[in-house]
Amino acid sequence: ALRAKVSKIVQGDDNTQFFHMIANGKHRKKKIIQLEQDEGTIVGHENLKLYISEYYKKLLGA
Known part of the structure; x- marks a missing residue:
């Protein structure tokens, strides 16, 4: 309730x-169901997780 x-x-x-x-x-x-980027549309939970992880690794460093 x-x-x-x-x-x-x-x-x-x-x-x-x-x-x-x-x-x-x-x-x-x-x-979040999908992300639209210059590279194309990212769909699917695992693909989104991978893309976001890689993005922040590049942004913040390993």
């Missing part, structure tokens, strides 16, 4: 699905 910033939700209430959609939508907005 706290994820949707609502204090009282009765399970099975008419609004339950609505509040779940809001909570899941907030979670989805925070997630």
Whole structure:
């Protein structure tokens, strides 16, 4: 119930699905799905992790 910033939700209430959609939508907005760079679009969790790690290693040094 706290994820949707609502204090009282009765399970099975008419609004339950609505509040779940809001909570899941907030979670989805925070997630990086792809990055568009000069080299092209980077897609996929592992590819993003590798690209970001390499970027900061170049930026900050090993």
